[in-house]
Amino acid sequence: MNADLKEFIRRALEKQAKREEIAQALRQAGWAEPDIAAALDIYAEMPFVTPVPKPKPYLSAREVFVYLVMFTALYKTVYDVGALGFNYVTHLFPDPSLDVSFNFSDEIRWRISSLVVVFPLFLYTFRLIEKAIAADPAQRESRPRKWLTYLTLLIATVTLVCDVSYLVYNALGGELSIRIALKASIVAILAGGNFFYFLMQMRQGERV
């Protein structure tokens, strides 16, 4: 948060300026709408001799731990689902250019075993976090949450970029088969679903 902007709003509110007037002045000075809204949101809308700051959203170490567990469990869940999808596609449409017959059973057993443990962990921590946000919507704005959500968006974006590159690479190599298309679709659905949800979450947070 820009210190000058914060100071300007504090002084304006002290001089009994209305919030709409302050916003109008800042707009004319060229400040962006989200910056104006965020800066005005620092002070509570209540009558008092001086502007009263709102409490900053704060996550305790315990909550950061829950976030880290939730995101790690989510990444592992999505990765295992994708890997199982890939194995299923390879099982249905074996690659005739590979002469080594690969036994998937062991890997599939590992992935299923991992999902049986890690998915309930994701669901449990996800629900814990959603309950905490429902009880205190200010948590939506907390920094660790934003950082981890943007990190998830970054991972999803990189995955989607690699996915499209994988399609182009295979198309150039004359391998644009149903097998490649299905694998690329699995990645697109999983990474795209996550990207879309967390992007919407961030936008919702900015509107709050």
Place this chain on the structure above:
Amino acid sequence: MKISPSLFAGFIAFSVALAIAGGLTIIDSPRTSRLKRLDVKRLRDLQGLSAAINTFKSKTHGLPETLDQVTREQSAVAINLRDDAQQPYEYRVKDDASYELCARFDANDGGGYAYGLPGGGKHPAGRYCFGVTAAR
């Protein structure tokens, strides 16, 4: 556009259920997996026997008459003469350079690979004999 957390959790749950269901249709049942692992162990035993017979032949310039002869010569290497059910592996000399090694398998090709056995050790379920030509 707003996506509720429940909808997102549902999307993940659905993909997990689909992935597990798909995976379960590919893998063997726990019982078959166990039987196949035992088959792989039998195949490893036969591979060990075949290697020991080769070593015996290179030392003595002849095939052993019985597997006991091999174990006496190869005391440094652990050689299993019986499978998990304590059934002895069968050994039969065919001529100067070739012999048969037989075992009983529970499943049709358990996924194991054995060097030195024909076809890498591919076998049907039941009693099966591998015709092996000893290394010169």
